[in-house]
Amino acid sequence: MTLLETERVIVAPSRRGTTPRREGRGRGGAGYFFVAGYALLLLAFGVFPTGYAFYLAFTNDRGQFTGLNQFVKVIQDYRFAPAFTHMLIYLVMWLVTLVVLVVLTAVILRSRVRPGTSALFRFLYYIPGALAGVASVLVWLFMLDPDVSPVSWLLTSMGLKTFAAVLAPGNLPLILMLIAFWTGAGGWMVVMYGALNNIPDEVLEAARMDGAGPWQTAWHIQIPMIRQWITYMTIMAFATGTQLFVEPQLLQTASLGRVSPTWSPNQLAYVYAFQQGDFNGAAAISVVLLAVGLLAAALLVARSNLFTLDEK
Amino acid sequence: MESSPSPRTGRRHSLLRTAAVTLSLATTAVLAGCASADTTTDSSSGQSAFKPAAQKEGSRITVWADSTRLPSVQAYQKSHPDVKMKIVTYDGGADGSTYLQSKVQLFDRTGSGWPDVVFGAPTDVTWASEATKPGGQPFAAPLDAKLVPRSTLDGFAKGSLTPCEFNGHTYCMRNDIAQVLLWYNKPLMDNWGYKVPTTWQEYEALGEQVAKDHPGYLVGSVGDTNSHESYFWSGQCPAFNLVKPDTLRTDLRDPKCTRMAKLLDNLISAKAVATQGFFSQGFAKNSGSKVLMAYGPSWYGQYLFKAGFKTPAKQIAAAPPLAWKGESTTATGNVGGGVWMVSSHSANLKASTGLVTWLTTSDENQATAPTYPAYAQAAKAWLANPANRDYFANDVSKPFEQAANEVWTGWSNTRFSDSTAWSSVVLPALTAGKSLTETLPAWQQEIAGEAKTQGYKVVDQ
Numbered sequence: 001m002t003l004l005e006t007e008r009v010i011v012a013p014s015r016r017g018t019t020p021r022r023e024g025r026g027r028g029g030a031g032y033f034f035v036a037g038y039a040l041l042l043l044a045f046g047v048f049p050t051g052y053a054f055y056l057a058f059t060n061d062r063g064q065f066t067g068l069n070q071f072v073k074v075i076q077d078y079r080f081a082p083a084f085t086h087m088l089i090y091l092v093m094w095l096v097t098l099v100v101l102v103v104l105t106a107v108i109l110r111s112r113v114r115p116g117t118s119a120l121f122r123f124l125y126y127i128p129g130a131l132a133g134v135a136s137v138l139v140w141l142f143m144l145d146p147d148v149s150p151v152s153w154l155l156t157s158m159g160l161k162t163f164a165a166v167l168a169p170g171n172l173p174l175i176l177m178l179i180a181f182w183t184g185a186g187g188w189m190v191v192m193y194g195a196l197n198n199i200p201d202e203v204l205e206a207a208r209m210d211g212a213g214p215w216q217t218a219w220h221i222q223i224p225m226i227r228q229w230i231t232y233m234t235i236m237a238f239a240t241g242t243q244l245f246v247e248p249q250l251l252q253t254a255s256l257g258r259v260s261p262t263w264s265p266n267q268l269a270y271v272y273a274f275q276q277g278d279f280n281g282a283a284a285i286s287v288v289l290l291a292v293g294l295l296a297a298a299l300l301v302a303r304s305n306l307f308t309l310d311e312k
Numbered sequence: 313m314e315s316s317p318s319p320r321t322g323r324r325h326s327l328l329r330t331a332a333v334t335l336s337l338a339t340t341a342v343l344a345g346c347a348s349a350d351t352t353t354d355s356s357s358g359q360s361a362f363k364p365a366a367q368k369e370g371s372r373i374t375v376w377a378d379s380t381r382l383p384s385v386q387a388y389q390k391s392h393p394d395v396k397m398k399i400v401t402y403d404g405g406a407d408g409s410t411y412l413q414s415k416v417q418l419f420d421r422t423g424s425g426w427p428d429v430v431f432g433a434p435t436d437v438t439w440a441s442e443a444t445k446p447g448g449q450p451f452a453a454p455l456d457a458k459l460v461p462r463s464t465l466d467g468f469a470k471g472s473l474t475p476c477e478f479n480g481h482t483y484c485m486r487n488d489i490a491q492v493l494l495w496y497n498k499p500l501m502d503n504w505g506y507k508v509p510t511t512w513q514e515y516e517a518l519g520e521q522v523a524k525d526h527p528g529y530l531v532g533s534v535g536d537t538n539s540h541e542s543y544f545w546s547g548q549c550p551a552f553n554l555v556k557p558d559t560l561r562t563d564l565r566d567p568k569c570t571r572m573a574k575l576l577d578n579l580i581s582a583k584a585v586a587t588q589g590f591f592s593q594g595f596a597k598n599s600g601s602k603v604l605m606a607y608g609p610s611w612y613g614q615y616l617f618k619a620g621f622k623t624p625a626k627q628i629a630a631a632p633p634l635a636w637k638g639e640s641t642t643a644t645g646n647v648g649g650g651v652w653m654v655s656s657h658s659a660n661l662k663a664s665t666g667l668v669t670w671l672t673t674s675d676e677n678q679a680t681a682p683t684y685p686a687y688a689q690a691a692k693a694w695l696a697n698p699a700n701r702d703y704f705a706n707d708v709s710k711p712f713e714q715a716a717n718e719v720w721t722g723w724s725n726t727r728f729s730d731s732t733a734w735s736s737v738v739l740p741a742l743t744a745g746k747s748l749t750e751t752l753p754a755w756q757q758e759i760a761g762e763a764k765t766q767g768y769k770v771v772d773q
Contacts, residue, residue: 062446064347073349078761147594163593164535164743256537256589257735258743274414275728276765277444278351 050290056283070284074272079262080285087264090173091241094180098237099230102185106192107218122193125186136183137250144175167255172263176247184240188233195226231304235297242289245270265289351767362454368659372396373428375667376412378404381431381487381650384677388670395663404650405433412436416451420444426451428658429667431487431650434475438727440653441478453656454481459665464673469716472686475725476651478557484651485672486686490609491715492542492645494631495617497604498705500529511637512547515607516575519584522604527583531605534576534742535589538647540734542608545645545723546633547572551759554724560768564756571636573748580748587742596620607634609647610684610712618703629706632714643720649686684712691716727766733758 060066074080105125109118128136145163146152160166167175199222207217223230245266252259252267262268265285273282301307377385379401389397403409412432416439419425432440440452456465465473465482469489476484494515496508504525509515519531533539544551549569553561563569579585588595590606600621606612613630617623633644652668654661671677678690680699685691694700695709723730737758741751760770 060347060349061351062347066349067346069346069349077765079765145593147597162588162743164588164739167740168744169740256591257731258739260736261732274417275410276351277417277439280349280351 053283053286053290056280057287060280061278066280070280071288074268074281074284074288077268077281079260079268080265082260083262083265083268086173087242087244090176090244090264091238093173093177094241095234095237097177097181098185098188099234101181102188102192102233103223103226103230105185105189106196107222109189109193110196110222111214111218118193122186122190125189127186128182129184129187131183134246134250137179137247140175140179140182141250141254163255164258167251167258169260172248172251172259175251176244179247180241184237188237191233192226192229195229196222199225228304228306231300231306235300235306238296238300239293242266242293362457362656363449364453364661365657365659367661369662370394370396371660371663372398373658373660373663373667374398374400376400376402376427376430378402378406378431378650380404380682381671384671384681385667387677388667391676392666395667397667400427404431405436413439416440417444420448420451426655426657428655428660428664430653430655432484432653433729434484434649434651434725435727435729437476437478437484437651437653438725441481441483449656450483451655451657452483452653453658453661454483455485455654455665455668456482459654459661460485460669464669467673467688468686469688469691471719471721472649472716474721484653485668487650487652487672488681488683489686489716489719490611490647490649490683491633491712491719492546492607492609492647493633493711493715495606495608495612496629496631497623497627498629499627500604508631509634510632512572512575512634513637515605515634516578518605519579520582523579523582523584526604528599529584529602529604530586530599531579531584532607533586533588533590533595534580534748535587535739536591537589537731537735537739538609539589540738541645541647541723541730543572543576543645544569545720546607546643548643548720548722550722551756552724552726552730553722554726554768555771558767558769559771560724560726560759560763561771561773562756562759562763563772564752565772569752570749573752577747577749580742587739589739590616591620596622609645610715611648611682613704613708614682625703626705628704630704630708630711632711633718642718644715644718645723646719649683684716726763726768728762733762 057070058066058068060070109121113121131139143149143151144155144166146155146161146166147163149155155161155166203221203225204217207221212220243266244264248259248263249261249267249270252261252263262271266289269282269285269289272278272285373396375385375397377399381404382399382401385397385399389395389399403411405412412430413436416426430436437452441450443450453459456462460482465485468486472486472489473482473484476482476486494509501508506518506521507514509518515531522529522531532543534543540551547568549572550561550563550566551569553563555561576585580587586595586599588599590596590603590608600623603617603621606616608616610630613628617628618625633642635642652671654664654668658664672685673687673690675690675693678685678687679693679697681690681694685694691713695712701708733755738748738751738755741754742748756772760772763770
């Protein structure tokens with residue numbers, strides 16, 4: 001919501017031709033200053049580490065050039081395929097649930113609920129997102145342990161009598177998806193609500209006049225008009241999804257090792273770096289993850305015209 | 313652009329072709345002429361003479377200890393005020409934590425920051441005795457090289473320093489051992505007229521009897537991260553057997569493994585052995601009072617029965633390890649037992665070694681230590697301490713001492729934790745209702761996979 005409004009405020013005056021003032025004097029001076037802080041941090045903690053990872057991924061611990069050998073080595077690792085399969089299953093479940101439920105909830109909150117109630121719900125949905133990742137995992141550790149869970153009747157009715165049974169390997173993608181949805185979806189609902197708010201009332205009214213019901217309006221008017229926001233959410237969620245680390249790592253500790261320490265690719269990279277002392281192999285895995293993320297983003301951007309300015 | 317397609321497209325095609333050819337050529341060149349991606353395994357560096365850092369008399373030493381051993385270190389500080397110490401608490405390598413290893417990896421990269429003395433798990437010695445990068449110095453100092461007298465090292469219980477020994481040097485001093493023996497509830501056994509088993513066959517028979525007579529009572533559990541060390545190590549199963557420093561033999565089809573798996577499967581299906589761990593959430597509350605027998609380490613007495621299950625005093629008794637009927641030698645397992653290491657980068661080796669020697673060998677510290685001392689002389693003092701024996705229903709000295717000398721040495725200290733494969737592959741399978749026997753191949757495969765990524769050659773014969 002805030003993002004969109006800010007954008008409108010910034011973009012609108014310049015379109016109306018008030019630009020001469022900006023072009024006239026001190027163009028950049030202050031701008032560069034304000035951008036510098038972020039740019040420096042980005043260089044130090046974003047660009048430089050990425051470059052270093054590339055350097056490591058193509059060399060060995062003696063600094064010799066290895067070509068693609070590091071990649072061949074990690075891909076042949078017996079833990080590589082399972083880790084990426086786990087990630088893929090998790091990603092599909094998480095992205096589908098996220099997109100469907102977030103958009104649905106936002107549409108309902110926007111069109112079918114009174115503004116006061118809607119604000120309350122948005123606030124409630126957002127709260128879990130305010131917790132740090134670790135804290136939310138701890139909450140779920142209680143929720144999922146039949147001995148202490150407030151919903152233990154639900155777990156036991158599904159035949160899950162012990163924490164160990166809950167954490168069976170087949171259940172993990174679902175559990176991690178629940179955690180991710182619970183922490184991440186609220187924030188996106190607020191953003192989607194804002195995007196829906198941005199649709200001019202005249203458009204909705206015109207739809208109503210033409211006889212569109214609430215679901216038709218949602219399907220034919222509202223969702224197509226916030227498509228770019230949905231794409232944006234998908235790209236961001238995909239990126240965080242591929243970086244899955246804290247949640248399975250904590251489940252691994254809390255379950256006393258019943259969850260594999262190399263469940264996700266990021267965990268595998270961690271094991272490579274800090275247990276095998278193979279920073280180069282770890283870098284190769286991270287470069288593979290980067291490539292996967294970039295590829296997916298590029299695909300989504302190209303398919304959705306995310307960066308095309310719409311001429312309103 | 314779209315108005316004149318033909319020449320453009322043609323040029324683009326040829327461009328594409330050139331690009332493809334160049335790329336494939338480059339790839340071949342890149343793949344052909346480059347160095348190996350393997351990390352340097354420099355096991356020879358351990359043999360090169362140990363070069364201590366520049367020594368600074370009286371300089372402050374940093375000590376990393378787990379919370380259980382923290383009081384010992386603090387006691388030393390109190391009785392030796394002249395030694396300047398900084399004490400840091402950390403997880404001590406419990407439950408396969410790799411905190412120390414991760415930190416040392418980073419210290420090796422930055423070239424500073426190492427603690428002088430650390431408490432750790434035996435697994436930690438495997439990497440600490442080797443350099444983490446070419447030309448580097450192993451983190452652990454070889455203690456037998458002029459730091460600790462031979463006579464002191466000879467005073468440890470038989471085989472208890474084996475996990476410390478690499479390349480002919482001793483890199484750690486064992487703090488405690490966790491020899492596995494048979495625990496039982498004496499009043500219950502007496503009331504029900506059961507005889508304490510001395511062989512595995514008797515154990516199995518008694519377990520089946522208990523399941524019939526007193527359903528719900530247990531003679532053991534296989535559901536903990538370390539249960540395999542209680543059962544399969546005791547059973548002399550060659551799961552983690554280093555036949556050479558770089559060759560691991562893992563053969564779970566060996567009869568010594570399969571007979572233990574079969575025995576446990578029988579008891580699991582009779583519901584006399586639990587697949588839920590003794591230490592898992594809720595076990596103490598739900599089943600803690602139903603444990604008739606347990607096969608596990610010497611610290612079960614204080615930490616499982618007294619602290620975990622809150623069993624009243626004078627009920628729990630210990631018996632020597634079980635033997636297989638018809639076999640003359642008894643062997644037992646070991647579940648944990650920490651070690652103390654001195655950093656090879658320490659600027660005050662004298663103070664560091666002094667601390668480690670006091671911690672591991674002195675009666676003053678070990679008689680009141682929380683766990684059974686590895687140093688034989690100190691173990692006698694420990695057993696003589698009423699606080700360590702008054703809780704039990706029988707005299708535990710004999711079984712403890714016997715078990716301490718029967719720990720099987722064929723279960724090697726490897727560069728990877730022996731618990732990972734057991735807890736992440738075998739335990740979930742057991743929870744899902746599979747039998748141990750049918751899970752053995754998957755367990756072996758996981759051990760072999762882990763071993764290979766750690767640079768071991770794996771054999772299964």
